[in-house]
Amino acid sequence: MKRAVSVAAAAVLLGALTTAPAEAASTAACEMSVGSINANGDRAHAKVTASTPPTVKQRTGQHMFTPGAARLSTTWTYTVLNPVGYYDSAYVVLGSSLYKATYGVNTDGKPINAVTRVGGGWENFIAVEESFSWGPTIRFAKYGLRNDGVLFRWTDGFTKVSSYAGFSAVKTMALISETATYDTFLATTRGGALYTIRVPVGSAKPVVKQVRSSTWQGFEHLVAEKCGTQSTLLTAIDKDTGSAYLYAVGHANGTTTVIKGLGKVPGTYTDPVYNLDTAEGNAPLFGE
Structure with missing residues (x-):
């Protein structure tokens, strides 16, 4: 099963939130x-x-890629191995290829450090992501947004698009929701x-709803994580100023969605690529 809870990720979801107003106000x-x-x-x-105000602990980890090569990344997932060991993994666009x-x-006890090419043709993509839903059934999907405005979804690996x-x-x-019947993105x-884009599992077209009309440009x-049972903790990054802001x-x-600004996140945020880090076994996102 994808996503086993690690010690580092066990404290991620400590809120027990129920209604939307309470969720947006009680995310401490x-x-x-x-x-x-x-x-x-x-x-x-x-x-x-x-x-x-918000607090942050920052660190630099594993060297993985040629400097300047990485353009996009899906969520990175931490997996515990039995009886010992672990690995972190994601799909990353390096130049024009997906890896x-x-x-x-x-x-x-031996180190793992592998970058395996999946395929080319990714030079015009501006976003990639992978969703995962578990419960009665397990469902994976991969997404890519091309710069001409076409959103792609792949299932069964990359065999169905x-x-x-x-x-x-x-x-x-x-990504803010990954359920048995749909995935949802929060998009600027x-x-x-600010909009939500709900992508149904079947052949139906995505459902787009406006959340806010201005100020998000x-x-x-955007990096989103589940907070409580059905809310989202959102870090929004302005690379031009090197600033990050936290929202509940x-x-x-x-447009009735409750959004509360929690303040500026300490630190400088100018890296080329940002993503969510999660752990295998964490509950699927359910922000919409």
Whole structure:
């Protein structure tokens, strides 16, 4: 099973939140791990806590990539091996190709550091992500947003693909829901609007709802984590100023969605790539 709970991730979801207004106002216990790939090709990590004001613990980890090569990344997932060992893995776009990247320590104590090419043709993509839902059934999907506004979804690995046009205004997006029947992204536009994009599992087209009409255009990256049972802790990054801001987002429902700004996150945020760090076994996202 994908996503086993690690000690480092066990404290991520400490809130027990129920209604949208309460969720957006009561996130002091929630934490999220904002991962990145820095200009040197190293994995970096920022553990952000929704205290008042927000706090952060930053560190630089494994060197993985040629400096400057990484452009995009899916969520990185921490997996515990039996009886000992672990690995972190994600899909990463390096230049024009997609790779599966993995690092950690194998059960024999030997280091893992592998970057395996999946395929080319990714030079025009501006976002990638992988969703995972478990319960009565297990479901995986991979997504890529191309710069002409076409959103792709792959299932059964990369063997089945669906595509949806109409997203050319999207600047950045983050996964906030992964359920048995749909995935949802929270997306900003270049004009400053904030939307949810729900992608049903079947053949139906995505459902788009406006959440806010303006003020979100300054963010180049969104990173989202579950907070409580149905809310989202959101880190929004403005690379032009090197700033990150933390938001508590209630269960998304169009323009009635409750969003509370929790303040500026300490530190400087100018890395080329940002992503969520999570752990195998963590409950699927359910922000919409």
